Amino acid sequence: MYVDATVVDPHGTPVAGAEVDIWHSSPVGLYENQDPDQAPMNLRGKFTTDDNGRFWFRTVRMAGYPIPTDAVVGRLLKAQNRHPYRPAHLHALVFKEGFKTLISQVYCDDDPHLESDVQFGVTRALMGDFRRREEPHPSGAHGDAPWYSLAYTFHMEEGKAELPQPPID
Template sequence: MSTAPDTRLLKQVLATVDGDDPRLKQVVSALVTHLHAFVNDVRPTEQEWLAGLDFLIETGQRWCGPHRNEFILLSDMLGLTTAVDDVNHRGPDGMTPSSVEGPFHSPAPPRELGDWISSGPERDRATPTVVHGRVLDCDGTPLPGAVIDLWQANDTGLYDSQDDSQDQGNLRALLTTDAEGSYWFRTIRPSSYPVPTDGTAGRLLKAIGRHPMRPAHLHVKVTAPGYRTLTTHVFLAEDPYLDSDAAFAVKPELICVPRRRESPGDQERWRMDGPFEEIEFDLRLVPLDWTADDGEQTEERQ
């Protein structure tokens, strides 16, 4: 039996891909081409192929619903969500890189600059933290009136939607930058946490010898008129999982070093009652009209 790839079959299938939508035709043709290459490379047995299909069936039927999408988790843990993010968010030097949104975003309560965004039991036990910085364009011009949507896990790695001890909206905020483009808020240090492991994605992680942990982080989504919306993470330095994030979302520019602050002067400046950690992070947005030197439109495919 020949081991050469069956290009005749591939050509036959590709010849059937037609329709009125040229983009769809491109996508389906590429998908078919890559899948045939996969089969010719891996040469799965029929039992292996059916096991793969059963894995996808179980993912959809048992682990997807109104409050959970296991396919997104699979996309995250295989680096595909980050790959899609990367090809769609190129920008100039100095921009804050984007990073995946993840599954835990929900509407946040508007708050004032300086507010505590932590009101659950974590406030009494976790490390008090001040987060501040500015929203700028890539040339360093401050952007007053930018809206920052924040969400984070608590010190046990749980979001409000996963934890009955937290009120809805806890550790979330909508903040608007001041006349200098500055923002600040008081919170607690978030913890690293595992992605859900009870479904098919967790089974696959275990089978390929990977841990499910995500390094400690804050999520931010920043909007300002005339600029691209920036969705990204702020990661805390020295987290043991920074080099092995289960979702492959870490980028060096997004890692921030929390600084320990104990002096009365620092406490007074940031309205804190004792020692705390300070996180400073500027967010640099890309103008809507920015294009790469090659002229490629990279924010949204036209």
């Protein structure tokens, strides 16, 4: 999958020099810290936007996954007759001085759990256009078809830039 993203301010002006952390699950719906077969920090990356507010990368297409159901949340979902699934999504944390830190997710628009996300996180604004491409990639350097593309714009608000504090030192 090829991701081409842009970060803009409230007026649509590109935000150059923004730090962007990206992470997502594997094609089987596991993050690297859940899967002993994945290398540490797999499917995670840190980027800096260019002068046009753009960053881009190549990755694998992520999959949705079930949240843990072996405790109180599982009993609650069972009582409500609800499934435990999250739709496939890409996480982003965008940081730039002069802007509120943006922590967001971009959801795969063809995931079967979009309308029933167990965490109620999906909105139209957060749905990405994950396009399946049948032709070879234009670069010719990265394998055969099919492949996926995602073009997405992240909108930042002006304000104080603060990074969240990690829960573990």
